[in-house]
Amino acid sequence: MTLAELLISTLKIVGLISVVLPLIAYSVVAERRISAAIQDRVGPNRVGPFGLLQPLADGVKFLLKEDFTPSYVNKVYFWMAPALAMIPSFVVFAVIPFGSMLFGEKMVVADLNVGILFTFAIVSLSVYGIVLAGYASNSKYPFLGGIRSSAQMISYEIAMGMSVIPLFMLTSDPVFFSQGLSESWNQFLMGTSDLNLSRIIAYQSGSFFDWLIFKQPLAFIIFLAAAFAETNRLPFDLPESETELVAGYHTEYSSMKFALFFLGEYAAMIAASSLMVVLFLGGWSLPLWGLDQPADNVFLGLLHIIIFFSKVSLFMVFFIWIRWTLPRFRYDQLMNLGWKRFLPLSLANIIVTAIWLWFKS
Amino acid sequence: MHLLVVWNPLARNTVTNAMFLVVTMLSISGLFILLQAFFMASVQVIVYAGAVMVLFLFVIMLLDLKVEHKRRLRLGSIFVGGILTLASVATFIQVLFGKDAPEEAAGDVVYVGSTSTLGKLLFTQFLLPFEVISVLLLAAMLGVILLSKKELK
Numbered sequence: 001m002t003l004a005e006l007l008i009s010t011l012k013i014v015g016l017i018s019v020v021l022p023l024i025a026y027s028v029v030a031e032r033r034i035s036a037a038i039q040d041r042v043g044p045n046r047v048g049p050f051g052l053l054q055p056l057a058d059g060v061k062f063l064l065k066e067d068f069t070p071s072y073v074n075k076v077y078f079w080m081a082p083a084l085a086m087i088p089s090f091v092v093f094a095v096i097p098f099g100s101m102l103f104g105e106k107m108v109v110a111d112l113n114v115g116i117l118f119t120f121a122i123v124s125l126s127v128y129g130i131v132l133a134g135y136a137s138n139s140k141y142p143f144l145g146g147i148r149s150s151a152q153m154i155s156y157e158i159a160m161g162m163s164v165i166p167l168f169m170l171t172s173d174p175v176f177f178s179q180g181l182s183e184s185w186n187q188f189l190m191g192t193s194d195l196n197l198s199r200i201i202a203y204q205s206g207s208f209f210d211w212l213i214f215k216q217p218l219a220f221i222i223f224l225a226a227a228f229a230e231t232n233r234l235p236f237d238l239p240e241s242e243t244e245l246v247a248g249y250h251t252e253y254s255s256m257k258f259a260l261f262f263l264g265e266y267a268a269m270i271a272a273s274s275l276m277v278v279l280f281l282g283g284w285s286l287p288l289w290g291l292d293q294p295a296d297n298v299f300l301g302l303l304h305i306i307i308f309f310s311k312v313s314l315f316m317v318f319f320i321w322i323r324w325t326l327p328r329f330r331y332d333q334l335m336n337l338g339w340k341r342f343l344p345l346s347l348a349n350i351i352v353t354a355i356w357l358w359f360k361s
Numbered sequence: 362m363h364l365l366v367v368w369n370p371l372a373r374n375t376v377t378n379a380m381f382l383v384v385t386m387l388s389i390s391g392l393f394i395l396l397q398a399f400f401m402a403s404v405q406v407i408v409y410a411g412a413v414m415v416l417f418l419f420v421i422m423l424l425d426l427k428v429e430h431k432r433r434l435r436l437g438s439i440f441v442g443g444i445l446t447l448a449s450v451a452t453f454i455q456v457l458f459g460k461d462a463p464e465e466a467a468g469d470v471v472y473v474g475s476t477s478t479l480g481k482l483l484f485t486q487f488l489l490p491f492e493v494i495s496v497l498l499l500a501a502m503l504g505v506i507l508l509s510k511k512e513l514k
């Protein structure tokens with residue numbers, strides 16, 4: 001790797017994080033404002049115009065509060081857990097194509113040919129932060145939260161992984177990639193193979209009905225529900241269910257360590273939303289006004305990035321909306337849904353897709 | 362990586378042991394990346410670090426093993442383990458820096474790490490072993506179900 005490549009990668013990482021961090025901060029504000037609207041309250045509107053400076057105030061408050069470490073905790077894991085909860089959500093962004101081209105560079109930090117597998121690998125590591133937090137706290141409620149989350153996340157990971165297989169069965173269509181694409185796409189995709197995330201965007205770029213949300217609605221529903229379970233959001237927030245476990249795995253945490261768990265949850269939501277945008281909603285492409293091709297100038301390049309993050313924001317609003325609409329599942333219902341409904345359904349989806357592809361060929 | 366494996370049994374806390382094993386798994390996937398086998402690297406993390414070790418942690422936390430904390434280190438086992446580790450380190454050093462060190466691989470290496478190559482090989486050349494392993498796993502799964510259902514008879 002030359003110095004120039006290193007510099008470009010660094011710039012991409014810094015740029016991406018400087019977009020994602022404010023997005024996290026403002027999803028917290030959005031959560032509070034939307035929940036207030038749903039419950040017919042006003043919500044935080046005092047700091048700055050329309051309460052838009054609220055994240056700043058929150059951040060200062062978290063940093064200045066006393067960072068209390070109970071005497072009975074396992075210190076090493078107690079300090080490690082918040083970081084482990086936060087890091088995987090950020091690492092996932094490494095393979096997500098958040099735009100087409102800008103200044104002749106592909107807008108993805110690491111254009112891996114095993115992109116989707118990489119995301120699943122990293123997502124599967126995110127459970128450690130919660131489990132270790134539960135273990136290190138050395139008290140009953142966090143412990144129960146940790147145990148719950150380890151079982152829940154493993155269960156839904158399987159359904160999640162199975163649900164995306166039909167997508168890649170569709171997009172590994174050699175005829176489409178040898179004839180159906182324009183010159184600029186072919187140039188853009190040079191050197192990629194079947195599991196690359198840019199390819200799945202290319203497959204969806206033709207029209208709205210090429211979006212995989214319409215071609216694989218079942219896969220989308222399963223993936224969406226599994227994403228809720230993986231990010232511990234209501235209706236599947238059993239690891240921290242306030243009514244039974246005080247606050248679950250982060251009961252013993254205070255100050256910035258608690259804030260890290262909090263931010264980690266939102267970062268995971270944004271990562272899951274980006275993944276869904278890439279897999280089901282055509283990523284940065286939009287089949288209107290020539291936006292379905294990789295950009296050849298700066299204006300279009302920036303527009304693609306804006307389109308991507310607008311789609312992500314739509315999903316974030318959906319996440320928040322669901323949280324304040326549905327009640328929490330019981331634990332056995334959660335497990336039944338994961339193992340007895342989603343897993344067989346996604347397996348059936350794979351077989352049906354395979355039969356359909358076989359008939360078509 | 363060796364350091365991780367050696368340090369692992371010296372930690373008295375079972376969760377620490379499990380976490381060391383996780384880090385070891387991650388380093389193994391790092392080795393796969395160095396070999397350009399990205400598919401294997403990802404699967405290593407998904408299956409071992411992400412699923413198997415989480416189950417290990419789950420069981421360890423459920424059982425709450427206090428006995429392990431009290432057990433003292435035995436000098437004899439440390440001695441034997443140390444000699445074995447030193448021997449394997451020595452072998453590695455000999456292979457890497459000795460006279461018979463492998464030459465740098467020639468330019469046109471067959472690239473087998475890609476997902477589609479691996480899939481094709483599994484379903485053509487290695488179909489029989491692949492199926493045999495699947496049957497073995499199925500048998501293990503049925504065994505587990507049978508064992509855990511015993512009380513319901």
